[in-house]
Amino acid sequence: xxxxxxxxxxxxxxxxxxxxxxxxxxxxxxxxxxxxxxxxxxxxxxxxxxxxxxxxxxxxxxxxxxxxxxxxxxxxxxxxxxxxxxxxxxxxxxxxxxxxxxxxxxxxxxxxxxxxxxxxxxxxxxxxxxxxxxxxxxxxxxxxxxxxxxxxxxxxxxxxxxxxxxxxxxxxxxxxxxxxxxxxxxxxxxxxxxxxxxxxxxxxxxxxxxxxxxxxxxxxxxxxxxxxxxxxxxxxxxxxxxxxxxxxxxxxxxxxxxxxxxxxxxxxxxxxxxxxxxxxxxxxxxxxxxxxxxxxxxxxxxxxxxxxxxxxxxxxxxxxxxxxxxxxxxxxxxxxxxxxxxxxxxxxxxxxxxxxxxxxxxxxxxxxxxxxxxxxxxxx
Amino acid sequence: xxxxxxxxxxxxxxxxxxxxxxxxxxxxxxxxxxxxxxxxxxxxxxxxxxxxxxxxxxxxxxxxxxxxxxxxxxxx
Numbered sequence: 176x177x178x179x180x181x182x183x184x185x186x187x188x189x190x191x192x193x194x195x196x197x198x199x200x201x202x203x204x205x206x207x208x209x210x211x212x213x214x215x216x217x218x219x220x221x222x223x224x225x226x227x228x229x230x231x232x233x234x235x236x237x238x239x240x241x242x243x244x245x246x247x248x249x250x251x252x253x254x255x256x257x258x259x260x261x262x263x264x265x266x267x268x269x270x271x272x273x274x275x276x277x278x279x280x281x282x283x284x285x286x287x288x289x290x291x292x293x294x295x296x297x298x299x300x301x302x303x304x305x306x307x308x309x310x311x312x313x314x315x316x317x318x319x320x321x322x323x324x325x326x327x328x329x330x331x332x333x334x335x336x337x338x339x340x341x342x343x344x345x346x347x348x349x350x351x352x353x354x355x356x357x358x359x360x361x362x363x364x365x366x367x368x369x370x371x372x373x374x375x376x377x378x379x380x381x382x383x384x385x386x387x388x389x390x391x392x393x394x395x396x397x398x399x400x401x402x403x404x405x406x407x408x409x410x411x412x413x414x415x416x417x418x419x420x421x422x423x424x425x426x427x428x429x430x431x432x433x434x435x436x437x438x439x440x441x442x443x444x445x446x447x448x449x450x451x452x453x454x455x456x457x458x459x460x461x462x463x464x465x466x467x468x469x470x471x472x473x474x475x476x477x478x479x480x481x482x483x484x485x486x487x488x489x490x491x492x493x494x495x496x497x498x499x500x501x502x503x504x505x506x507x508x509x510x511x512x513x514x515x516x517x518x519x520x521x522x523x524x525x526x527x528x529x530x531x532x533x534x535x536x537x538x539x540x541x542x543x544x545x546x547x548x549x550x551x552x553x554x555x
Numbered sequence: 556x557x558x559x560x561x562x563x564x565x566x567x568x569x570x571x572x573x574x575x576x577x578x579x580x581x582x583x584x585x586x587x588x589x590x591x592x593x594x595x596x597x598x599x600x601x602x603x604x605x606x607x608x609x610x611x612x613x614x615x616x617x618x619x620x621x622x623x624x625x626x627x628x629x630x631x
Contacts, residue, residue: 181598216610230602244602254564328581334622365622367597378569380562381619392605415619416565417573421597436565437617440618444561445617453594463596471616496616512595530602537614544611 179295198311205234208438212549219542221253230529245289253285269402270493274310274345285309300323304338317361328369332379336361344392350404357387373423383413398481398492404491408476412440427455437471445471460513465506473498495539502537502552527551 205487235241252273257263259280275283285308293302304315317336320523324331338359344352365379388494390407397403402442417435424430431451438444446469453463474497476487486492508531514524536542593599602619612618 214606326581327566328585332622363622366572368572369582369587369590372582372609373589375595375597378572379571379622379623380566381622383618398585413618414562415617416562416569417620418565419596419597421590423592423595429592429594435617435620436561437619438562439617443616445615447602447617447620455594463594467616469611474616496614500615502615512593535614540612543614 180391189538204514205232205240207234207554208232208551210551210555212250212547214545214547216543216545218544219540225249229237237296239294242293242295244291246287248287250285250287252285254281254283255279268381270397272391272394274393276345276346276348277316302336302488310342310343310345312340315339315359326398330367332363332365334361334363334365336367342388342392347393348489349395352388352404353483355388355392357385357389359386360384361450375421376419378416378418380416381414382395382421383411385411385413388432391490391494394479394493396486396491398486398491399484401484403481403484403486403491406486408441409488409537411441413437413438429453441497442473442475443471457515459512461510462506463510465504465508467504469503469537470501471499477543481492495541502535504535505535506531506533510533525555527553530554 189433191295195547209229209231210231214224214228216222216224216226225246228244230245231243233241233243240294241457242251247507255264255267255271257267264279268275271279271285286304287308288305289304291302291304294301298319299318301318302316304313304317304443306313313337314418315336317334318331319334321330321332323329333408337357338361340357342357344350344356361381363379363381363423367375367377370376386409386482389403389409389411393400394405396405400471415435415437417433419431419433422432429452431449431453433449434446436445437447447467448469449467450467451463451465453461455461474492476490477492477494477497478553480499481487481491484491510529511525513520513528529548530547531545531547534542535545589595601621608618608621
């Protein structure tokens with residue numbers, strides 16, 4: 176399918192979302208909810224990310240709703256730690272994935288802000304996303320439509336979006352990438368089924384057509400005895416299929432299983448298996464354990480080292496994410512609905528608190544820790 | 556096995572699941588109490604899943620699995 180046809184379909188979907196008749200329902204069933212969370216990410220390269228985000232859901236009359244999401248991130252990439260003038264320092268600077276102009280021996284800090292809004296009415300929704308940082312602005316317009324079947328035991332959702340990113344690389348002493356663009360066309364079809372009174376099933380397929388700059392504009396690759404700017408193909412077709420099953424267990428517990436298969440035309444094929452086991456410790460307080468396993472093959476043009484400055488077919492990469500990789504993630508979370516603990520306190524009983532800890536590590540000697548804590552508040 | 560045949564095989568399995576689901580008796584609304592519990596429902600973890608997808612996208616070579624494109628950023 177050509178991008179022009181896809182864009183036409185997307186526009187038709189967005190138009191139908193605005194024009195679709197709303198359900199006869201006059202009052203919203205769901206409460207208005209506001210939530211906020213803080214997230215800390217630290218990894219073995221001493222990169223840290225602090226996220227502060229907020230989410231609001233406003234149910235409206237006539238089966239419609241507005242949702243709003245905001246996120247502010249502060250990213251810290253540490254200074255080159257090797258002594259100045261050494262080969263280690265030179266290698267670290269030339270292969271860096273962030274801009275270095277002048278002093279490489281000080282920390283690099285950047286901020287990113289993202290805003291997302293969605294309007295849903297009946298079975299259709301439209302959404303808009305924008306993310307802004309000093310050298311990168313991303314925008315995305317999307318829509319989805321869903322329909323219930325079989326006495327609301329099954330739901331089919333069709334979605335599409337178009338994203339356009341503007342990239343304006345910052346000053347970097349050893350690369351010279353000009354302004355660039357990247358576009359992403361996305362389609363998905365997702366089916367959700369109530370299989371039994373204790374089993375939910377969701378499965379779907381997704382497709383992304385990406386065009387434009389897809390390599391790091393600041394990174395060099397050692398090839399043919401010299402340093403060459405990284406170069407990836409301009410086009411990438413990405414597709415995946417996934418299935419998820421949520422099973423309620425007898426003793427106030429649940430088991431969630433998921434599998435995803437991904438493939439693209441760069442040669443990357445991946446498998447992901449996820450499990451989550453949740454259990455109520457007492458009324459209103461639940462604990463969750465999580466494990467995720469992931470493995471992928473390498474892109475066809477990925478090499479540990481390149482003999483020629485032309486790489487493989489004209490492409491070179493220093494991105495380990497395009498090599499063979501496997502990873503594990505272990506997580507634990509606690510969630511407390513305060514209505515169970517303070518049912519007579521008008522303010523407190525409307526809150527849900529949660530905390531989530533994760534440990535991630537992969538076959539590239541990389542590891543990361545994530546701590547997340549948040550609160551949701553249900554308005555009267 | 557190459558990735559594309561794998562995807563097609565999985566899509567065939569998913570279509571079979573959809574067809575199989577049509578043959579069962581629909582679960583009545585009053586039988587779904589356990590399915591709306593936050594520890595069971597898909598909806599309760601949707602935002603968390605989207606956040607995690609973004610984290611994994613920044614550290615691995617694939618994407619997807621939550622039924623949406625996610626937004627762009629320089630971390631990809």
